[in-house]
Each structure stands twice: as C-alpha cells, then as structure tokens.
C-alpha cells in the first residue's frame with residue numbers, strides 16, 4: 390500500500406494533500422520538492438499534510454514547493470477544509486483548523502467556496518520591492534506570514550516575476566511574499582504575486598488579504614473590503630479592525646496512491 394494523496398487547488402494555487410492522521414509520514418524537504426516538481430513529481434505550489442494532534446483541531450502542516458515551512462496559507466486552508474469535509478472527518482459548516490499562525494475558523498459553503506477567518510492583517514511598516522531595476526513602494530503586512538503589498542499604476546501584467554523581486558532583508562529577515570496590485574475600481578483589485586519558497590503563483594490567499602490591507606492603508610483606511618482578481622480566479626476579502634476574512638473556491642480534483650518505492654527512494 391503506497392502513500393495516499395489528493396490534489397487540489399484554490400484559485401489555481403495548487404497543493405498535494407497528504408492525509409497523515411497519526412503523524413507517521415517522514416515528510417522531508419527532498420520529498421516535498423519531488424512531490425511539487427512539475428516534471429518528476431505530481432506538481433504543486435505546496436504540500437498540505439493533514440495531521441490529527443492529541444488535542445485541538447486538525448492541523449495543517451503546510452510546506453512550500455522548495456521544502457521550506459511557512460506559517461500560513463490562505464488558499465491551502467480552504468482546500469484543507471474541503472478535504473476534511475469530503476473525507477467526513479468533520480461535518481460541513483463551521484469548524485476550526487490549526488495552523489502555525491494559530492487556529493483559523495472556517496465556514497464551508499454549499500457552492501464549493503470556503504470562508505476563512507484569517508486573523509488580524511497587521512501593517513508593520515513600509516518597504517520597497519524591485520523588479521528589473523524598477524522600484525515599487527509597498528506596505529509590510531503580517532498575515533501570520535510576511536508580505537509586502539505594492540499598489541502600483543504599472544499594469545501588473547507587464548511585470549517579469551520569473552526572478553524574485555528585490556526586498557529589504559532587514560525588514561524581512563525570513564523572506565517575504567511580494568504582491569503587485571492594480572486598483573480596478575473602488576473595492577476591485579488585480580494582483581500578481583511572487584511567493585517566498587515557491588516563485589510566481591496563480592494566487593496567494595494570504596497575499597490577497599495583504600493586498601487589500603495595503604490598498605486600504607494607502608487610502609488612509611483601516612477597514613474595508615474588495616474583490617481581488619488573480620491569475621487563477623477571484624476571491625473576496627473583508628478587513629476589519631481585529632480580523633480579516635477571505636472567501637474563495639476550494640477544489641479537490643484527484644486522489645490516488647504514491648508508489649511506495651518512489652517515496653522510499655527520496
């Protein structure tokens with residue numbers, strides 16, 4: 390019997406889901422990198438290991454495609470919630486998921502979308518990102534993980550995000566996810582993102598929260614809401630004083646078994 394997996398995505402930010410209720414899988418960096426590799430593995434932006442702790446809610450052990458660990462993943466937590474419901478590990482509706490950034494309350498909806506209470510989107514300063522020698526002013530936002538949200542008039546479609554944008558390592562000693570944001574109208578944003586530990590992705594849930602918080606900050610507001618168009622679809626974000634919510638789709642599209650010999654050789 391090989392290692393069970395599922396494949397899913399949230400606005401095309403895609404994940405390999407590894408059910409591991411008893412926490413017995415040895416999920417090494419090299420295994421994560423191989424799973425996420427789009428040529429020699431299944432291909433994904435990250436891995437969601439599903440663990441049942443002795444106490445507390447189901448825990449999302451999230452890994453970036455390069456094998457690094459991150460605190461939180463907003464698209465991943467929606468896919469994780471969808472998996473828990475489809476596997477009948479929790480009833481549909483409202484429940485809590487453990488993450489490294491703390492517990493996240495989720496609501497699953499019958500149309501396939503999931504709403505996540507993302508906790509407080511905390512503005513921690515300002516900084517600059519550089520792309521192709523061009524500087525973009527940004528707002529540093531902590532959504533459990535670090536972000537730099539750069540609202541710009543430069544059409545985001547023009548940016549070359551094949552290489553990581555430059556950033557200030559003093560402001561972000563553990564790296565950063567960088568969002569480039571165009572304002573389409575009041576409450577309507579477009580975003581592209583370069584994720585720490587992954588590269589450019591078609592969406593980043595925590596990044597969309599940071600994008601909306603950055604846009605609000607730039608307009609002198611602390612609360613508000615917006616839709617965010619990403620390469621892989623659209624999500625909705627509401628920012629309140631003490632918390633933020635993210636609503637978007639969560640899709641599971643395949644399940645299967647990894648070849649045990651392939652896994653063991655990694």
Ligand SMILES: N[C@@H](CCC[C@H](N)C(=O)O)C(=O)O
Pocket residue numbers: 402435453458459460461462463464465534535566584585586587590592593594595596
């Ligand atoms: N795609 C995720 C964010 C994943 C973690 C990020 N790359 C980091 O290192 O902080 C999301 O949907 O939020």
